[in-house]
Structure formats: structure tokens, C-alpha cells
Amino acid sequence: MFGVKHMKWWGWGVEGVGFHHEDKPRFAPFVKEKVGLDLSEPGTAAPGFDEIDVPESLLPDELAAALARAVGDKHVITEDLDRVVHTFGKSVRDLVRLRRNQLKRVPDAVVYPGDESQVSAVMQAVLDADAVLIPFGGGSNIAGSLEPLTGETRPVVSMDMGRMNRVLDLDTEAGLARIQAGALGPALEEQLNRRGWTLGHFPDSFTHSTLGGWVATRSSGMQSDKYGDIADITRGLRMVTRTESENGPGVDTVVLRPLPSTSTGPSVREMILGSEGRLGVITEVTVNVHQLPEERVVLAWFFPDFERGLKAMQDISQSEVNVLVARCSDHRETAFSFATQKKQKGVKKLVTDGLFKMLERRGWDLDKMCMAFIGFEGSKSHVTHQKSLVKDIVGKYDGVFVGKGPGQMYDQKKFDTPYLRDFLLDRGATADVSETAVPYSQIKELYDNTITAAEEAMTEAGVPGYIMCHLSHNYHSGACLYFTFAVVEKPEEQLQAYDMVKRAVQQSFIDNGGTLSHHHGVGMEHSPWMEQDVSPAGSGMIDSLFDAVDPGKNLNPGKVTHTGEPGVSDLSDW
Amino acid sequence: MFGVKHMKWWGWGVEGVGFHHEDKPRFAPFVKEKVGLDLSEPGTAAPGFDEIDVPESLLPDELAAALARAVGDKHVITEDLDRVVHTFGKSVRDLVRLRRNQLKRVPDAVVYPGDESQVSAVMQAVLDADAVLIPFGGGSNIAGSLEPLTGETRPVVSMDMGRMNRVLDLDTEAGLARIQAGALGPALEEQLNRRGWTLGHFPDSFTHSTLGGWVATRSSGMQSDKYGDIADITRGLRMVTRTESENGPGVDTVVLRPLPSTSTGPSVREMILGSEGRLGVITEVTVNVHQLPEERVVLAWFFPDFERGLKAMQDISQSEVNVLVARCSDHRETAFSFATQKKQKGVKKLVTDGLFKMLERRGWDLDKMCMAFIGFEGSKSHVTHQKSLVKDIVGKYDGVFVGKGPGQMYDQKKFDTPYLRDFLLDRGATADVSETAVPYSQIKELYDNTITAAEEAMTEAGVPGYIMCHLSHNYHSGACLYFTFAVVEKPEEQLQAYDMVKRAVQQSFIDNGGTLSHHHGVGMEHSPWMEQDVSPAGSGMIDSLFDAVDPGKNLNPGKVTHTGEPGVSDLSDW
Structure with a gap:
């Protein structure tokens, strides 16, 4: 579309690319062991686009004409595929709704402005028509920030910013x-x-x-x-x-x-x-x-347990060291990482096996072991100096250096993880992520309580599931904890167990001193926790600002705070 | 007042402390040379409090009773001295208005809450009475953020937070x-x-x-x-x-x-x-x-000119160095610093004289010389490492190391500078400060144009004056430039020339890519530039927020943005 590329309408990323595990021999056994899912059985692919019922565009002629005047005829699209692409982001709810052919409200048109004056002209046209305007970037949002309200009776225009890319x-x-x-x-x-x-x-x-x-x-x-x-x-x-x-x-x-x-x-x-x-x-x-830095390197360490890994990250962050990234997985995510590794052969395998044996001889419980990545960037002398400072800190927490290999793999794989969700959805499992930020004084408690809350929710829902976590994004007073979880649900019940786990995780964040989201935003999926996070008076201030600037609620209504549609953010209501 | 100490009602700081120059032999000649002021003539002290006409308190009985219920009888003060102390901050306009006995609107009562519930009770009482509430901390504000609007007809309550200090x-x-x-x-x-x-x-x-x-x-x-x-x-x-x-x-x-x-x-x-x-x-x-850091040291360097000093500060800020503070005075402020030094004797004098001779032999124009302070803090090894990195950078810009002495003096004197304003007001000169922040790509141009604009304003006003500057507060993309200026005006004309210079400086900030204030706030003195700084639409968003939260304009009205009283922020209107 005029050089603007979109992701698959039904899932993450580029057409033709997906997660596969043929070269990862430990993945299927891991999934089988953890959640009982048999990956040798064929998956159910997402439906074809012709199986989807797309509500008709309700774009009034007058607004259509005004939009065409604003951005030019060919930049106003009312075709079904483009409208569906612009209906949602890529949250689990979004993907499942598409797979279940549950499209309640779809934008009536997608416009592609070429410059700021066209953006202004589109907004003026939308306001004149008392329509709704939803800006759209890459469509990767996973918090429900992009969808029209299901009960929206006014025309809805999605504004794709893809042409403005310089x-x-x-x-x-x-x-x-x-x-x-x-x-x-x-x-x-x-x-x-x-x-x-x-x-x-x-x-x-x-x-x-x-x-x-x-x-x-x-x-x-x-x-x-x-x-x-x-x-x-x-x-x-x-x-x-x-x-x-x-x-x-x-x-x-x-x-x-x-x-x-x-x-x-x-x-x-x-x-x-x-x-x-x-x-x-x-x-x-x-x-x-x-x-661009002269040098960049991401190194890996093992810690005997997550507690010591967390302490090392905290110590680095509160020290005089400058790192690029400091990230530590819990033992669950570390085990998952091992399960997604390609088959090791020859010398590499011997070295890995030898390392594990050595750690066991040292008394490590390998099931509790955690992997951390710490990255460095800058001049050669800066990197050398920072590495030596980090080495001293890591040593205090019994960290064992394992070289550059895992870091290089992390660098290569880091943008591919979202593909896994579609692979799992094909096989009746729902995977999602929730992240928070919390002071270091509460970080271990938040971690423990969130794992417990999620596992209790899975038990209550009566489905197998898995949850894992890593720390990343360090600040003076705390850090982000990033949880990934999956539950196995039959398709006809899909998202009931998921909802229970998601709610348990989010509520645990708030109850343990964390925020509802460190960097995924609020949208409609997190707004139920806004008043608990920033207090009712704080949420009220945000609402006041929105209402004052946009009294007609024409600009992406319903996002961030509840505004007149109670329950719309309820995860079960769609 | 219940352990809450206030500054002098008529000026900066503690009673009995003031600027004096008996031990600074070069100060009087410097002032004489630069602005023609003869400091050997006696000054005119600020008036006594009994010479000040304080408008009567208009506190309605009902509000008085509600305030007493909120904070206790003895924490509601309607005495003149306390009301005057809480009328203004300590800007030049504030000090001059007090000296000229120009008190248009004074708070009707000062309340001292002891905890948050008392703050809430006071606010409720104020809102119930449709009165005005102005929070007051230390009273050091120099942007006009504390004063009641001159035309305010509702009761005005100043809330002194001094009891809440733990x-x-x-x-x-x-x-x-x-x-x-x-x-x-x-x-x-x-x-x-x-x-x-x-x-x-x-x-x-x-x-x-x-x-x-x-x-x-x-x-x-x-x-x-x-x-x-x-x-x-x-x-x-x-x-x-x-x-x-x-x-x-x-x-x-x-x-x-x-x-x-x-x-x-x-x-x-x-x-x-x-x-x-x-x-x-x-x-x-x-x-x-x-x-608390293991070590802290502030070191001084001379640069041959301000341009090289600025470049060194920028280079430090954009390098991999972590400093505590990096500050460089222009040649005007450097000369002023020398003029406020105590008399040097013996070896110290010999060393200083020797240094200056050495620099002259190197071809330095001592009138262009600039002094910089760079501070370091942390572990001993961190400080040592950072110092060595800074040394390399400073060398690139011909910086000459001059030891710890000036830094120690700066540390000792840094909180005393505001006393100088009262000393100068006693002698018919008005001194003030204006600071901005600006990207490094525009910093030299902003500096040059602001000096020029101020000097042209002085010429136009027909009064002698002086302006000087330092850079401090470094960021990735820019820094703060802090200007100090003084003009000599006869008392009966006081602030006309000052206004012209202040306006010229502020406008130059905006016109050269800077902000109206880096860290002094907006109040009523800077609000005329708000729309130019954050754009009319941006200022409108702030206004919308204020109006939505406080539709009755009971909470410190008139500050930050103009709200219904055009011209109130005009520097000449009081």
C-alpha cells in the first residue's frame, strides 16, 4: 500500500515467516512436559481471509469526499483487508477474535496522510463529521489501544502514518x-x-x-x-x-x-x-x-538461582557501572531458553556438557540455574573498564561467565519471539506477556507473589500452564520484571483461563508495589487497573485533560481511562 | 513561628547576614569601572516594617472559624508581618515592591497545617468559602509564583508548609x-x-x-x-x-x-x-x-576563551565521562569572580601572579579567560578514573588546571550569592538572574545574541549595566546557560531599565532555541513567553488541565498561564 507494509492480518510479522521447532530437538519434549501439549499433532491454522465476516463500511459520502480532498483519492481505502488490518493491534485478544471471526466494529476507512497538513485536514474532516479518528503506526500494540469501541455508532477512520517515515x-x-x-x-x-x-x-x-x-x-x-x-x-x-x-x-x-x-x-x-x-x-x-559505538558486546553469565541474579542486576544498577543492558531470566525462562536452542554438536556440545557437570560438582541445582545477559557499548577502553567492574560485582553473587555465544544468539533472536504466539494458538495454547516496574525493595516479593498468583489461577481454571520471567530495564530505584505465560485451553473456551491468569498477574503487580505496565501502555486491556495504579484522583486528572482537549470524544475514545462505557475494558467482554 | 523560620521580610536570607566587600579589595573598583557605581557612598537601607502600609486582612469570620477548626487556632495567623512575608517570593520585582511600599494585595491569613489531613481540611474550607489558596514553601521563588492577583476580591489564604518537614x-x-x-x-x-x-x-x-x-x-x-x-x-x-x-x-x-x-x-x-x-x-x-560518596572534589580549570570552555563542557557531557558538575563561566563572570575574591597574601599571591604571567607568555588574553569547575564524586577509584578522562578532554581545548582552591571557595560561597542583590538595591542598582536551556548546536549563538540584546537594551534605556553568564547542568543534547545582570537606575525610575533588559534576555532565549526558564519556573514573570515556548496549542493544553481540575480558579490562580487577567504578567504592571 504505497510502500506501507503491514503485518499479517491474522498474526505477528511477515507473511511466510513463523516459529518452527524442527531444528530445536528439546522444544517439543519441554512443551509436552510443562503443559502436556503434543506438538507432533498437526495445528489448526488461522482461517483464510475469505472465511472472515467483515462488517460493511459505514463511511458517509460526505466524509469520504472530505477525506479524499484531504489526502487524495487513492489514499482513502475502504477495502476489507486493509480495514481488518487496522481494526486491532496484536494482543492475544486481538489474535483470538480474528481467529474466531468476531469482528464487532471495524474502521470504515483507512487514510494514509503524506504530511502534517494532510493529518490536520483529515482531523478537521473527522471532527466536522463527528466521526472517530484512531492513529495507527505499525499495528504492534498489545494493550488494546487501536480498536474502535464495539458500540461505536459514529464513522470510524483509522489513520495509518506509514507514509510519513523519513x-x-x-x-x-x-x-x-x-x-x-x-x-x-x-x-x-x-x-x-x-x-x-x-x-x-x-x-x-x-x-x-x-x-x-x-x-x-x-x-x-x-x-x-x-x-x-x-x-x-x-x-x-x-x-x-x-x-x-x-x-x-x-x-x-x-x-x-x-x-x-x-x-x-x-x-x-x-x-x-x-x-x-x-x-x-x-x-x-x-x-x-x-x-554508532566503536564496540558492542553482550556477555552471558549463569547464576545459581534467581535471587542472586536479581541481586547482581540491582548491584550493577546502583553501582558506578554503565552498562548497555542487564537482563536476568528466572530458572523457568532459562529452562525455556535451553529448550529453544538448536541442536549442539561436536566441541560446542562437549563444552556445554562439561560446564553443567562442573556446576553440579560445585553444588548447583541446575533446575534453579538462571541465565543473565549484560551488554556493553562504547569505546574499546570504556567497554574494557566496564566489563572489569561488572566482573567484580557478578562474582559476589556466584555468577559464572559463559562467554559471548548466548548473547549473540539473544541478539539474533530477540525480535522473533512474538511469532511463537501464533504457533501456540494454532495448537490450542494461549501465550502472552505482562511487564511491570517495581522498586528493588519489593522486586523479589512481587516476583514470588506473581508466580504464585498465576499458578493458582491456572489451577482454579483447571488448565495446564507455564509462567516465566526476566528482569530487564534497570533504574536507580528499581527495574522492570517481564513475565511470559501460556495456558492450554480448548478453542471453544478460549481466553477464560487466559483471562483469569492475566487478571491475577496484573492484580499482583499492583498489590506488590508495581505498575500495571512498564512499557506496553494502557489501551483498553489495562485500563481497569488505572485507578489502582495512579489513584482515582490521578486517573481523574488524566480524564479531565482528555475531556478538556476532546470534549466530543472523537479522538481514539475509550483508551487509557474508562470514559462512559463501563465494562468495555473487561477482558471477557468482546 | 512554631519552629518555622522565614527569611527577612524585605530581602534574602537570614537577619543580620548580608553581602559586604570590606575584605574584597577588588570589588569596589570593579563595580566602579563596570557600571560607574561608587560603593564608598553609603547605601539606603530597606525601610523599616513600620513604614510599610499593610492592607487590612479581609478574612471573613466564617472562613476564619473553618480554618481554625482545620489547623487549630494558633496555626491561623492574621498578623501583618507574617502576611507580608507570605505576599511575595524574592524576585527583584518582589524586593522593589516591598522597598517602595507597594503592597496591593496581601494574603488575608497564613495557615500552618501539621499533616495532610489538615491540608485537606484547609482546602475544603477555602473552596467552601470560594476563597483562594496559595501554597508557600521557603518563599525563595523568583518567578512571581506566590503573590495574590492584585485584583483579587476573594479572601486569600497562604498555606505555609513549614511544619511538615520530616x-x-x-x-x-x-x-x-x-x-x-x-x-x-x-x-x-x-x-x-x-x-x-x-x-x-x-x-x-x-x-x-x-x-x-x-x-x-x-x-x-x-x-x-x-x-x-x-x-x-x-x-x-x-x-x-x-x-x-x-x-x-x-x-x-x-x-x-x-x-x-x-x-x-x-x-x-x-x-x-x-x-x-x-x-x-x-x-x-x-x-x-x-x-554519601566516599570522595568528593571540585576542581578548577582556566580556558583561554568562553568558546573553548563551552566546547569542553559539551565534549564532557557527550563523552563516556560521569561528572558531578561541569560549569564554565564566561570571561565577564570570571572577572566578577576575581573581583569578589578576598585579598591574597604571601605564597598564594605569588603563585597566582606567576600563573597569570605564564598564561600571558603563552599568548592568552587574560580579559578573555574563563574559569570552569568540574566536580567528581563516588568511590576513590571512580573519581580517579573520571578525573583522568576529563583531563584528556580539557587538554584538547587548552584548559589549564588550577587546582582545588577555587572549587572549595565555590562550594563555600555558592548559597551566598543572592545576598548581593539586596546590597546592590541599597545602592540603586538592580541585579537579577535568568536561565535557559538550549541544544549545544545553538548554545554559542544564544549566548552571543543574548549578551548583545541585553547590552542594546541597556543602551536604549540609557543606564550603565553589566551582564555575565555561566554554563551549568549538562544533558545529552544541550545545557543550561545562566545569566546574571545588573542595571543602575535611579530609585524613582526603578525597574524601567530592568524591565527592558529582562524582556530582551527572555525574548532572546526564545528566539535562539532556548526555553524561558531552565529551573526557576514560570509564575507570573515568565508567563508572557509561555505560548512562544510551548506553542499556543501546548499552553492551551496546560490551561485546559488547570481549568478542568480547578474550574473556580481557587488554587493559586494566574500562575504559569494567563487566565482571564491579561496584562497581569506584564512586568510594568504593578
Whole structure:
């Protein structure tokens, strides 16, 4: 579509690419042992697009004409496939609804603006028609931030930002780049890399998410320990927003110049960050960029248990060390990682076997063993110095160095994990992720209680399941814990057990001092926990802001906070 | 007042302490040369309090009774001195208005709540009476954030937070401290230091400003390169705010738990930061704290000119070095520093004279010379390593190391500078400060153009004046430039020339890519530039938020954005 590529309409990533385990001999036995799923049985593929019932477009002629005037005829699409692609993100609920042919409300049109003036013209047309506007970046959202409300009776327009994908300006003196909001990760990195620079922002969704989407949902990349969250990286931005006058709604542009810091009252930048389309459409972002490093290396260590791994991560983060990334898996995720490794042969196998034997002789319980990755980046001397500092800290917690191999594999595989969900859905298992951030003083308790809560939910639901976790994204006072879980459910019951586990995990986050989401946003899937997270008065302040800017609720209504449709965020209500 | 100490009603700091130059032989000649002021003539002291006409308190009996019920009889003060102390902050406009006996609107009562429930009760009483509530921390504000609007016809209550000054909790595992908002800098540092910890936040106002005030105005301390701005330091907070119901206005508390990071929509934390009382009263803040460092040292270097000094600061900031502070004065401020030095004798004098001769032999123009301070903190090995990295960078820009002496002096004197303003006002000269933050790519141009704009304004005003500058507070993409300027005006014309210079400086900030204030806030003195800084649509978003939370404009109205009183922020209108 005019060079704008979309993911599969029914699942993650590129057509023709999927998870497979033929070269991973330990994967099927692992899954069989943990959740009783027999992967030798054939899966049920997602339905064909012709099996899907797509509600007809309700686009009024007058609005259609106005949109065509705004972006040009050929950039207003009302075809079913494109409308379905723009109905959801890629959350488990989204994927299951598609597989079950449950499309309640689909955008009536998809528009592809080419510049900010076209974004403004589209918004004006939408407001004039009292329609709904939903901005769409890469479509990778997993929090329910993209879907029209099921009961929406007004026309719904999805605005795909994919044509606005250029690096507009690179200020090498200040280390700032001005980039259009629709640029996908690879596109913007390629444009920056060509000139020797990098944004350094690599969320798991990197290949299929955009700068505008990262800002709108408060994304964080796996190298945030060095580069910061997108909230830190974002310095200036432009957003087309709504205004009110006696002549009715109009549009204007918020322009925030790139400033290293400022004391100009409540932060408009930090209102737009995380606004998920409710305040307008982000058109362009000025971000901190860095020169490509001389050296980059991700090293791996084993720890005898997760407690010591967590302590090592905390110690690194609170020390004088600067790392690129510090990430530690619990023993469950470590076991999962081993199960997804390709078959080892020859010397490599001998070395691995020898290492495990050595650890056992040292008294390690290999079932409790945890793997950690710690990355370094910068000049050669910087990397050498930081590595030596980390070595001292890791040693205090009985960490055993296992070289570069696992880190290289992690680097290669890191963007492929989401493909696994579709593979499991084909086989009647639902996998999802939930992440939080929590002070270090509560991190072990949150971890223990969340694992327990999830396992109790699985027991209560009466289905086999698995949950695992890693720590990543370190800060002065705490870190992110990232949980991945799967439950086995018969298709006709699908998501009842999932819902129970998801709820248990989210509630445990809140009950143990964590936030409802560290970097996936709120959307409609997390909004039930907003009042518990930021307090009713805090949530009320966000609501006040949304209502004041968009009194007609035309801008992506229903996201982040409940607004007049109680229960719409209920996971069981779709 | 119940252990709550206030600054002099007419000026900065503690009674009995003031600037003097008897031991600084070069100061009077410097002032004479630069602005023609003869310091041997006696100054005109500020008036006595009995010479001041204080408007009568208009506190209605019913509100008085409700306030007494809220905080106890003895914590509701309507005496003139306390009311005057709470009328202004300590900006030049504030000091001059007091000296000229121009008190248009003075709070009708000052209340001293002892805990959050009393804050809530006071706010409820104020809202029930349709009165105005202005929170007051240390009273050091220099942006006009504390004064009642001159045309305010409703009762005005100033809420002094001074009794709420305790560190409530120290979480040594996460490095977090929960502290009451009314704690002054020295009080909270003392409570933390006793247990081996520090907040590390040292603004120039440190001795007379509070944690709540820092948060409400987006403060930054001189060690922000290591510890961050208060916006980074603040993790959790509590704020008593207003709610609306069919029964009229009520109160509720925003509770933000301390989180290392989160993606919960627009940031409520970042709405409260910088809100200057317009959204409510901050009662408690949870902040990042750090263990006291093993070593701390501030070293000084000379650079042949400001351009090279700026480049060195930028290079340090964009390198892999971690410093505590990196600060460089221009040649004007360097000359001023020399003029405020005590008389050197013996060996010290010989060394200094020798150094200057050596630099002249190297071809330096001593009139262009700039002094820089670079501070280091942490373990001994960290400090040693960082010092060696900095040495390499500074060498590239012809920096000459001048030891620890100037840094020690800077550390000792850093909180005393504001006393100089009162000394100069006694002698018919008005001195003020304005700071901005700007990307490095525009920093030299902003500096040059601001100096030029200020000097042209002085010429146009027909008065002698002086302006000087330093860089401090470094970020990835830019830094803060901090300007100090003085003009000589006859008392009867006072502030006309000042206004012209202040306006020229502020406008130059905006016109050259800088912000209206890096860490002094907006208040009423900077609000005329808000729309230019964050764009009209951005300013409108802030306004929308204020109006939605406080539709009656009872909470410190008129600050940050213009709200219905055009011209009130005009510097000439008082």
C-alpha cells in the first residue's frame, strides 16, 4: 500500500515467516512436559481471509469526499483487508477474535496522510463529521489501544502514518534527529546508521513499530539502561490536536521545540507521551541520537538461582557501572531458553556438557540455574573498564561467565519471539506477556507473589500452564520484571483461563508495589487497573485533560481511562 | 513561628547576614569601572516594617472559624508581618515592591497545617468559602509564583508548609526516601545524612527552599549532572487536589506510588511537577536518594576563551565521562569572580601572579579567560578514573588546571550569592538572574545574541549595566546557560531599565532555541513567553488541565498561564 507494509492480518510479522521447532530437538519434549501439549499433532491454522465476516463500511459520502480532498483519492481505502488490518493491534485478544471471526466494529476507512497538513485536514474532516479518528503506526500494540469501541455508532477512520517515515534532520552537534512519526524502527535506524548515528531504541516490536507509536504508548527498548526510555529520548515533538471555538471544533498543532530540560509548568511533552491518540496525532518527534559505538558486546553469565541474579542486576544498577543492558531470566525462562536452542554438536556440545557437570560438582541445582545477559557499548577502553567492574560485582553473587555465544544468539533472536504466539494458538495454547516496574525493595516479593498468583489461577481454571520471567530495564530505584505465560485451553473456551491468569498477574503487580505496565501502555486491556495504579484522583486528572482537549470524544475514545462505557475494558467482554 | 523560620521580610536570607566587600579589595573598583557605581557612598537601607502600609486582612469570620477548626487556632495567623512575608517570593520585582511600599494585595491569613489531613481540611474550607489558596514553601521563588492577583476580591489564604518537614521513611534497598513537602533543604539533608544518605539536590536557594517548592517549580540543583533534575529525582508523591460533585467542590488526594518507570498514559507525576499550586498542594514526595560518596572534589580549570570552555563542557557531557558538575563561566563572570575574591597574601599571591604571567607568555588574553569547575564524586577509584578522562578532554581545548582552591571557595560561597542583590538595591542598582536551556548546536549563538540584546537594551534605556553568564547542568543534547545582570537606575525610575533588559534576555532565549526558564519556573514573570515556548496549542493544553481540575480558579490562580487577567504578567504592571 504505497510502500506501507503491514503485518499479517491474522498474526505477528511477515507473511511466510513463523516459529518452527524442527531444528530445536528439546522444544517439543519441554512443551509436552510443562503443559502436556503434543506438538507432533498437526495445528489448526488461522482461517483464510475469505472465511472472515467483515462488517460493511459505514463511511458517509460526505466524509469520504472530505477525506479524499484531504489526502487524495487513492489514499482513502475502504477495502476489507486493509480495514481488518487496522481494526486491532496484536494482543492475544486481538489474535483470538480474528481467529474466531468476531469482528464487532471495524474502521470504515483507512487514510494514509503524506504530511502534517494532510493529518490536520483529515482531523478537521473527522471532527466536522463527528466521526472517530484512531492513529495507527505499525499495528504492534498489545494493550488494546487501536480498536474502535464495539458500540461505536459514529464513522470510524483509522489513520495509518506509514507514509510519513523519513528522518527530516540530523543535528550532529546536539545529537538530535527530527523524524516523522510513521517511521518504523528499521527504516529510521537505517537512515541514521547511514550517517553514523543510532537512536538506540530497540523494543521487542522494533521491526513492526513506529516512532510515533513508541511515544504514544511510552515504549522502552532493550538497551534502555544506556539510551533511556522513549520518554527520556523524546525531546521535541509536533502533534495535531483539536481546538474549540464558537464555529465548532478546529485543529491546531502543538509544537514543542527540542529542549534538554525546562521548567515551563506541567510538562506538555509528558502529557503527549502515553496519550495513545486521545489528545491528537503525533506527526514528528525530535529525539536524542548517538554516534554508532566503536564496540558492542553482550556477555552471558549463569547464576545459581534467581535471587542472586536479581541481586547482581540491582548491584550493577546502583553501582558506578554503565552498562548497555542487564537482563536476568528466572530458572523457568532459562529452562525455556535451553529448550529453544538448536541442536549442539561436536566441541560446542562437549563444552556445554562439561560446564553443567562442573556446576553440579560445585553444588548447583541446575533446575534453579538462571541465565543473565549484560551488554556493553562504547569505546574499546570504556567497554574494557566496564566489563572489569561488572566482573567484580557478578562474582559476589556466584555468577559464572559463559562467554559471548548466548548473547549473540539473544541478539539474533530477540525480535522473533512474538511469532511463537501464533504457533501456540494454532495448537490450542494461549501465550502472552505482562511487564511491570517495581522498586528493588519489593522486586523479589512481587516476583514470588506473581508466580504464585498465576499458578493458582491456572489451577482454579483447571488448565495446564507455564509462567516465566526476566528482569530487564534497570533504574536507580528499581527495574522492570517481564513475565511470559501460556495456558492450554480448548478453542471453544478460549481466553477464560487466559483471562483469569492475566487478571491475577496484573492484580499482583499492583498489590506488590508495581505498575500495571512498564512499557506496553494502557489501551483498553489495562485500563481497569488505572485507578489502582495512579489513584482515582490521578486517573481523574488524566480524564479531565482528555475531556478538556476532546470534549466530543472523537479522538481514539475509550483508551487509557474508562470514559462512559463501563465494562468495555473487561477482558471477557468482546 | 512554631519552629518555622522565614527569611527577612524585605530581602534574602537570614537577619543580620548580608553581602559586604570590606575584605574584597577588588570589588569596589570593579563595580566602579563596570557600571560607574561608587560603593564608598553609603547605601539606603530597606525601610523599616513600620513604614510599610499593610492592607487590612479581609478574612471573613466564617472562613476564619473553618480554618481554625482545620489547623487549630494558633496555626491561623492574621498578623501583618507574617502576611507580608507570605505576599511575595524574592524576585527583584518582589524586593522593589516591598522597598517602595507597594503592597496591593496581601494574603488575608497564613495557615500552618501539621499533616495532610489538615491540608485537606484547609482546602475544603477555602473552596467552601470560594476563597483562594496559595501554597508557600521557603518563599525563595523568583518567578512571581506566590503573590495574590492584585485584583483579587476573594479572601486569600497562604498555606505555609513549614511544619511538615520530616523524612518519613528511608528505603535503603531501593534508594528511596519519603519526605514531607515542607522540608527545607538543610533539614532534609541533615535527616538523610545522619543515616548515611543524601538527596544530592542543591539549588542556589537550597538553604531557603523546600522539597515541595522544588517539585512545584521544576527545580534543578548544581549537581544535576549526577543526580538529575528534581523531575528525575521525584518518583512518587501525594497531592491534595480539588474534585467536583453535585454538592459542590470537594477534596481528594492524588497518590502516586514510587515507580522506577511506567507507561500509564499521560504522566500525572509530570503534570504535578511544575504546577505551582494550580492543581493542588503537594504534601509528600518520594525521591531517589544516594549513599554519601566516599570522595568528593571540585576542581578548577582556566580556558583561554568562553568558546573553548563551552566546547569542553559539551565534549564532557557527550563523552563516556560521569561528572558531578561541569560549569564554565564566561570571561565577564570570571572577572566578577576575581573581583569578589578576598585579598591574597604571601605564597598564594605569588603563585597566582606567576600563573597569570605564564598564561600571558603563552599568548592568552587574560580579559578573555574563563574559569570552569568540574566536580567528581563516588568511590576513590571512580573519581580517579573520571578525573583522568576529563583531563584528556580539557587538554584538547587548552584548559589549564588550577587546582582545588577555587572549587572549595565555590562550594563555600555558592548559597551566598543572592545576598548581593539586596546590597546592590541599597545602592540603586538592580541585579537579577535568568536561565535557559538550549541544544549545544545553538548554545554559542544564544549566548552571543543574548549578551548583545541585553547590552542594546541597556543602551536604549540609557543606564550603565553589566551582564555575565555561566554554563551549568549538562544533558545529552544541550545545557543550561545562566545569566546574571545588573542595571543602575535611579530609585524613582526603578525597574524601567530592568524591565527592558529582562524582556530582551527572555525574548532572546526564545528566539535562539532556548526555553524561558531552565529551573526557576514560570509564575507570573515568565508567563508572557509561555505560548512562544510551548506553542499556543501546548499552553492551551496546560490551561485546559488547570481549568478542568480547578474550574473556580481557587488554587493559586494566574500562575504559569494567563487566565482571564491579561496584562497581569506584564512586568510594568504593578
